[in-house]
Amino acid sequence: MKTIIEPFRIKVVEPIRITTPEERRRLLGDVGWNLFGLHSDDVIIDLLTDSGTSAMSAEQWSAVMRGDESYAGSPSFYRFESAVRELMPFRHIIPTHQGRAAEAILFSIVGGPGRLIPSNTHFDTTRGNIEATGATAVDLVIAEAHDPDSPHPFKGNIDLARLERLLRDQGERVPLVMLTVTNNAGGGQPVSLENIRAAAEVARRHGKPLIIDGCRFAENAWFIKCREPGQADRSVKDIVRDMFAVADGMTMSAKKDAFANIGGWLALNDDMLAAAARNRLILTEGFPTYGGLAGRDLDAIAVGLHEIVDEQYLRYRVRTNEYIGEKLTALGVPIVQPVGGHAVFVDARRFLPHIPPLEYPGQSLAVALYEHGGIRACEIGTVMFGQRPDGTEVAADMDLVRLAMPRRVYTQSHADYVVEVFEDIVRRRSELRGLRIVSQPAQLRHFTARFEPLQ
Ligand code: F0G
Numbered sequence: 001m002k003t004i005i006e007p008f009r010i011k012v013v014e015p016i017r018i019t020t021p022e023e024r025r026r027l028l029g030d031v032g033w034n035l036f037g038l039h040s041d042d043v044i045i046d047l048l049t050d051s052g053t054s055a056m057s058a059e060q061w062s063a064v065m066r067g068d069e070s071y072a073g074s075p076s077f078y079r080f081e082s083a084v085r086e087l088m089p090f091r092h093i094i095p096t097h098q099g100r101a102a103e104a105i106l107f108s109i110v111g112g113p114g115r116l117i118p119s120n121t122h123f124d125t126t127r128g129n130i131e132a133t134g135a136t137a138v139d140l141v142i143a144e145a146h147d148p149d150s151p152h153p154f155k156g157n158i159d160l161a162r163l164e165r166l167l168r169d170q171g172e173r174v175p176l177v178m179l180t181v182t183n184n185a186g187g188g189q190p191v192s193l194e195n196i197r198a199a200a201e202v203a204r205r206h207g208k209p210l211i212i213d214g215c216r217f218a219e220n221a222w223f224i225k226c227r228e229p230g231q232a233d234r235s236v237k238d239i240v241r242d243m244f245a246v247a248d249g250m251t252m253s254a255k256k257d258a259f260a261n262i263g264g265w266l267a268l269n270d271d272m273l274a275a276a277a278r279n280r281l282i283l284t285e286g287f288p289t290y291g292g293l294a295g296r297d298l299d300a301i302a303v304g305l306h307e308i309v310d311e312q313y314l315r316y317r318v319r320t321n322e323y324i325g326e327k328l329t330a331l332g333v334p335i336v337q338p339v340g341g342h343a344v345f346v347d348a349r350r351f352l353p354h355i356p357p358l359e360y361p362g363q364s365l366a367v368a369l370y371e372h373g374g375i376r377a378c379e380i381g382t383v384m385f386g387q388r389p390d391g392t393e394v395a396a397d398m399d400l401v402r403l404a405m406p407r408r409v410y411t412q413s414h415a416d417y418v419v420e421v422f423e424d425i426v427r428r429r430s431e432l433r434g435l436r437i438v439s440q441p442a443q444l445r446h447f448t449a450r451f452e453p454l455q
Contacts, residue, residue, distance in 0.1 A: 031452025067296025099253025116163025188340020359434025
């Protein structure tokens with residue numbers, strides 16, 4: 001069959017409140033044109049993030065009831081640990097309340113002033129946790145990643161020559177090498193198995209552990225199966241095991257590829273590092289058999305991990321974004337190619353060339369999507385990255401708008417609606433105007449800045 005259907009039926013529904021453009025214009029004024037300020041029940045299609053927004057399955061909800069809330073030694077923990085280990089064979093699996101807690105614990109141990117932490121591209125919480133210790137986060141993604149039109153199949157790959165050079169010249173400053181799969185900040189682009197293995201080999205030769213930020217590991221494995229020579233006939237589960245077999249540990253947000261609404265973990269092979277991490281965990285998260293989670297959350301993750309490597313699901317998952325990407329391309333809306341695993345990234349700077357970067361074309365497009373269609377997306381551009389510590393601002397590399405797809409939540413007609421709203425915006429694009437920031441905090445301004453549209 002040609003149509004790739006949603007491989008599930010819907011048993012529980014959440015009503016969507018349909019707002020009017022007039023209502024949305026008023027709400028935009030109330031929140032200072034910052035979409036993070038909206039109440040989510042004023043949003044028709046919420047593509048702000050794929051994190052924690054998954055629909056859990058009937059099996060996951062059943063597992064929630066099985067959750068055992070004992071403080072120490074809960075069977076929920078052992079079910080969680082064995083589900084993780086079935087895919088990622090690490091010695092120590094340490095639950096945390098979400099991904100950034102795992103990052104904070106790891107970098108509180110290995111970070112510190114003068115240290116360098118290389119990765120393909122650090123996600124912003126990873127970068128933030130590294131920098132909070134005084135260390136420096138270094139992005140070494142391949143050059144193709146910076147070209148939105150490059151059709152490279154693995155635009156998340158780390159540049160091995162630059163990694164080698166960094167380790168050769170400044171190796172004593174580098175405690176570990178990271179790899180983010182898929183590369184969220186770089187457009188949800190995958191990393192090839194060959195690149196993961198080669199990065200592990202370079203790291204090992206220099207005596208450094210490789211730690212994978214595995215938030216979207218299953219989507220990454222699916223891309224390996226579809227795109228990497230020699231992988232087509234292998235199961236996603238086997239590919240996942242291969243991805244992690246060469247690593248020394250991982251950080252994970254179970255809010256992505258574990259279908260959970262909360263949760264994460266830090267996994268490590270090194271006994272000393274794991275002991276230090278557990279000590280820190282007890283201070284900040286909780287006892288090592290629950291971390292920052294309830295037993296029921298651990299059980300939901302355990303079941304989610306079985307479901308996420310289902311190939312029918314992954315085929316549908318990746319197809320959903322490709323489908324939107326193809327329709328937007330046909331409308332002449334420039335997007336980052338190829339379409340990523342969890343999101344479509346629209347190139348707002350190219351779509352709105354009459355709006356200069358310091359008038360925030362990404363924010364302008366995100367605001368228009370809400371005003372005209374009630375869609376909430378996320379600016380990933382000059383608003384997010386353009387603020388410098390001295391209060392001045394610079395244009396970001398790109399001004400993108402991310403349409404992140406929650407897992408198992410929206411249907412094809414929701415996707416068609418998103419495309420229709422874009423059709424309307426394409427007609428009005430010359431009317432779209434930039435914005436000016438009227439107030440902002442000293443850091444992470446995208447969450448709370450207030451804007452005003454320019455006339
Ligand atoms: N690493 C990556 C690659 C991520 O995308 C995220 C979260 C994290 C780490 C942190 O995990 O949220 O559980 O603490 N990304 C979300 C997003 C917030 O919208 O992309 P967390």
